[in-house]
Amino acid sequence: METLSLNIFLQAADDIELSRYKVMAAIKNSSETLHKNMLYPDLAELIKLYSILNDIVTRRTLLHDSLPSKLVGFDLENKKAIYEKEELSESKTKLVFDFINWAMPKIKEIIDEGKAIERWHEERRASVFDEGKFASSMSSKAPDVLYVQVDGTGINDRGSKEWMECKVGASYSQRVRVSKNRIKLLDKKSYAAIEDVDSFGQKFFLDCVSQGVLSAKKVIFVADGDRWIRRIKNDYFPEAMGVLDPWHLQRLLKVTLGEEKYDLVELCMSAAFTGDGVKIINLLLGELRDIDEPEKNEKIASVIKIG
Incomplete structure (x- = not known):
């Protein structure tokens, strides 16, 4: 260059x-x-x-x-x-x-x-960081839990036919259940852009600061295990609890357990949506005891480690 x-x-x-x-x-x-x-x-x-x-x-x-x-x-x-x-x-x-x-x-x-x-x-x-405004936002927005989600999605340029990755981030602290399988986010803030990891990380983190990430009692970082996303977490949210997002968790469970274990996958996903990670691990440990297939047991054990 x-x-x-x-x-x-x-x-x-x-x-x-x-x-x-x-x-x-x-x-x-x-x-x-x-x-x-x-x-x-x-x-x-x-x-x-x-x-x-x-x-x-x-x-x-x-x-x-x-x-x-x-x-x-x-x-x-x-x-x-x-x-x-x-x-x-x-x-x-x-x-x-x-x-x-x-x-x-x-x-x-x-x-x-x-x-x-x-x-x-x-x-x-x-x-975000102006002395007066920042102090005010810090005192007025200190959530018990702030959820941070990061993912990427492919976008096709119609002119060049080139595929590009759009990086997407969202943060929220308030949610209400409006039906059995639907939750409404009351204060979601999103940022999306086609740019390098560092630029995205800096700008998205500013959005999260305005959401109270620096004063939240707990920050939960929800994402898949992609390398660039791990880098975002390590650089900007090092103290956050990392959680595999539901879509990737469900896909991982289906691949690991097999289609015949549909009911077990659903039980694990129900526990995931209520934040009960211990229940998911116990369900998978029970499956380990019931199966005498070393290769499958190894896969289930790897999922438990992720949890």
Whole structure:
């Protein structure tokens, strides 16, 4: 992946077209990173580069000082290499300055975009972490239990036919049973995006802070065992109790116990929906005692370990 560096500009006179290509490729990569992740981790370095280029244009003697040194020989008596600053002809110097002046507005566009996104993040953080508002939300929302759920789902782009994973997170603390198999969530807050794990984790955690994750007596993290989801839990919810979500639990039980154990699966799922993990383990332990099949017993034992 091409990145912007001072060397691209200092060596521009050697191959101006290649240098233009490198700058445009780097700017394209930077822009794609910004729009995909709503973050640009190298923004500070880009601002620093822009400042150096601006200084070179403003104080033209800096170009000579910035040029790399090249090896011209060896001092055998003193056992050291001899380096000299590269010198640019007048025509090559003009090429470099023209190239810098061409590139600077394009770099500034990316910097301005990055700063705008940084301001958006700061405003978003302030809505949660602002001293007055944060203290108020902390005191008014301290749930006994906060449920956090994370999963991923595939989305197909109609134009490119490319499959992308959309990461989804939800948090809630209040729920009521409205029927035998239906529960209504009263304060659910959701966040979904097609982005990398770190970006998703940061933004979703902010949503959970506004839900009281820092002051909740207990946090229950419900998800499957996907690696990126385990990373979210470890990075942002290390103290939370990890629980396998009902859909994956049911699928795991069906695969492990077999279709002939439909009634046992239903008993386990009923216990899961009421949060009775001990009952699930006891039901599976009972199944272990009744089966004399080492391979199947091993599978059931692995489910008990997950529980």
